[in-house]
Amino acid sequence: MTADKPLRADARRKREALLAKAREVFDAGDFFDLRFDDFARLAGVGTGTLYRHFPTREALAEAVYHGEVAALCDRARQLQATLPAAEALASFLRGMVDHMDAHKGLARTLATLMAGRSGVLAEGGRALEQAVTDLVAAAVRDGTVRNDVGAGTVMMALHGIGAAHDRPDWRAEADGVITLVLDGLRRPL
Amino acid sequence: MTADKPLRADARRKREALLAKAREVFDAGDFFDLRFDDFARLAGVGTGTLYRHFPTREALAEAVYHGEVAALCDRARQLQATLPAAEALASFLRGMVDHMDAHKGLARTLATLMAGRSGVLAEGGRALEQAVTDLVAAAVRDGTVRNDVGAGTVMMALHGIGAAHDRPDWRAEADGVITLVLDGLRRPL
DNA sequence: TTGACAAGTGGAGATGACCTCCACATCGAT
DNA sequence: ATCGATGTGGAGGTCATCTCCACTTGTCAA
Numbered sequence: 001m002t003a004d005k006p007l008r009a010d011a012r013r014k015r016e017a018l019l020a021k022a023r024e025v026f027d028a029g030d031f032f033d034l035r036f037d038d039f040a041r042l043a044g045v046g047t048g049t050l051y052r053h054f055p056t057r058e059a060l061a062e063a064v065y066h067g068e069v070a071a072l073c074d075r076a077r078q079l080q081a082t083l084p085a086a087e088a089l090a091s092f093l094r095g096m097v098d099h100m101d102a103h104k105g106l107a108r109t110l111a112t113l114m115a116g117r118s119g120v121l122a123e124g125g126r127a128l129e130q131a132v133t134d135l136v137a138a139a140v141r142d143g144t145v146r147n148d149v150g151a152g153t154v155m156m157a158l159h160g161i162g163a164a165h166d167r168p169d170w171r172a173e174a175d176g177v178i179t180l181v182l183d184g185l186r187r188p189l
Numbered sequence: 190m191t192a193d194k195p196l197r198a199d200a201r202r203k204r205e206a207l208l209a210k211a212r213e214v215f216d217a218g219d220f221f222d223l224r225f226d227d228f229a230r231l232a233g234v235g236t237g238t239l240y241r242h243f244p245t246r247e248a249l250a251e252a253v254y255h256g257e258v259a260a261l262c263d264r265a266r267q268l269q270a271t272l273p274a275a276e277a278l279a280s281f282l283r284g285m286v287d288h289m290d291a292h293k294g295l296a297r298t299l300a301t302l303m304a305g306r307s308g309v310l311a312e313g314g315r316a317l318e319q320a321v322t323d324l325v326a327a328a329v330r331d332g333t334v335r336n337d338v339g340a341g342t343v344m345m346a347l348h349g350i351g352a353a354h355d356r357p358d359w360r361a362e363a364d365g366v367i368t369l370v371l372d373g374l375r376r377p378l
Numbered sequence: 379t380t381g382a383c384a385a386g387t388g389g390a391g392a393t394g395a396c397c398t399c400c401a402c403a404t405c406g407a408t
Numbered sequence: 409a410t411c412g413a414t415g416t417g418g419a420g421g422t423c424a425t426c427t428c429c430a431c432t433t434g435t436c437a438a
Contacts, residue, residue, distance in 0.1 A: 008385055008434060032305070035424060037389095046388030051426060115304035116221070118297075118355040163352045166307040197405060200415055224395060226418095235417030240397060 015053050018043045019067065022060050026109040031057075061113035062120050068110070069124040072096065076131035086144035089135045090182055096158065097174045100165065107165055129155050136185075145185045157181050204242050207232045211253050215298040220246075250302035251309050257299075258313040261285065265320035275333035278324045279371055285347065286363045289354065296354055318344050325374075334374045346370050 007015065021043035025031045034042075036057060040050035054060040075095065079088040100107050114121055132151045139145035161174045196204065210232035214220050223231075225246060229239035243249040264284065268277040289296050303310055321340045328334035350363045 010434065011386060014387085036426090037424075040388090047390095047426080048388050048428080049386075050388095052386075055426085112304040115301040122355065159352070160349055163348070166311070197414055199404070203416085226396075229417090236397080236419095237399080237417050238415075239417095241415075244397085 014045050014049055018045065018050065018053055018060070019063060022064050023067075023106065026061075026064060027103050027106040029105040029109060031109055032112075058113055058117060061110055062117065064106075065110050065114060065120065065124060068106075069127050072099075073127055073131045076135060080135060080138060084144075085135070085139035085142050086186075089139050089145070089185075092132075092135055093154075093158075093178050093182065097161065097171075097178060100162070100174075101171055104165065107162070111162075111165075125155070125159075128158075132158075139185075149185060154181060154185075203234050203238055207234065207239065207242055207249070208252060208256065211249050212256075212295065215250075215253060216292050216295040218294040218298060220298055221301075247302055247306060250299055251306065253295075254299050254303065254309065254313060257295075258316050261288075262316055262320045265324060269324060269327060273333075274324070274328035274331050275375075278328050278334070278374075281321075281324055282343075282347075282367050282371065286350065286360075286367060289351070289363075290360055293354060296351070300351075300354075314344070314348075317347075321347075328374075338374060343370060343374075 021039070022031075025034065025039065025042070031039075036050070037047050040047045043050070054063065076088075076092050079091050082088075083091060129151060132154050136145065136151045136154065140147045157177055161177055164170060164173070167173060210228070211220075214223065214228065214231070220228075225239070226236050229236045232239070243252065265277075265281050268280050271277075272280060318340060321343055325334065325340045325343065329336045346366055350366055353359060353362070356362060
């Protein structure tokens, strides 16, 4: 896909620094009040360097988003390797809500910045969907989850939760949806 | 709320012209490639006039959005006055999907431009919710619809449809959801 | 180690979009 | 018809964005 060129050691370090600072600023919600150039100084690099790595605000958001998705997928794989399938699924979904709750600012900023980039969002969504599909399939295989409900359904629920993150008591509602989904998925009988 | 000052006749005309051209450009999806100043010329007014009426791109989007919501609410009231309640509800929901389908560009542009302005979206949502609530309540009153499902549920479905408007076969899925909702609402027995 | 080439950096300054400002035009009440 | 009030347009200032290139730093072979 992206033919990741081997980056020189210092370049990689600067890149990480930019991403780290970006996550921080995104989460604080201060990103839109900030000149892009000033963001460079804040991360301790020159303007040119910032632009070399991330030509636009959106490119930066995209990189952070990809990181986020990758982390989520890793966690899914890890859970799947260490827990019974049903628990892995539950743990993953609960953890996802926790994560969103703990980083509302980041979620909001990413959503705003990528409103135009639906292609990118879709791609990330597919990666996530694959992870969820695996989790569900495993749970179906060992019989703890019914086999007539696809991962797509779970994805739609997650999508709804993500889209609604400015509702007043989002956390409670989100937990409710997850509970509902998990209960609904449990094998009848 | 907004103490609508009586606008001078010519001012009102320019304002309408701006809104009309905005709807057109939004729908064509060309708005983001366009300098805001050039948009003014395109609508046949000077820069100053544009800025007087709409200080920012977002303000313009907001006005268009309000117009859209108002039109929708009007249509709801009109349907309610001329059709049996259940048909009014069905007609309204179908019409909404039709409208979104016919103006995908507009929907996308508005969604992108207002990604940051969740307050405005929420306000519009409430107005729509009121209209839907009325439609549902009327249908409940004359017994064609069960009374244990709130308008909130319908709103969530609409929200989902709106949020997903870049899925490949959006139209079919949206129709499916509406059918599902309408069937689900029909009084059991 | 050291030299040499490639890779990466930073920030001064050009660029061009955004928005302000105000001299002028137009409206509408008397 | 006159006159305030209201609205207009576009020239030009301001400022964020992004480019460019002289310089620094990393890497590797000898």
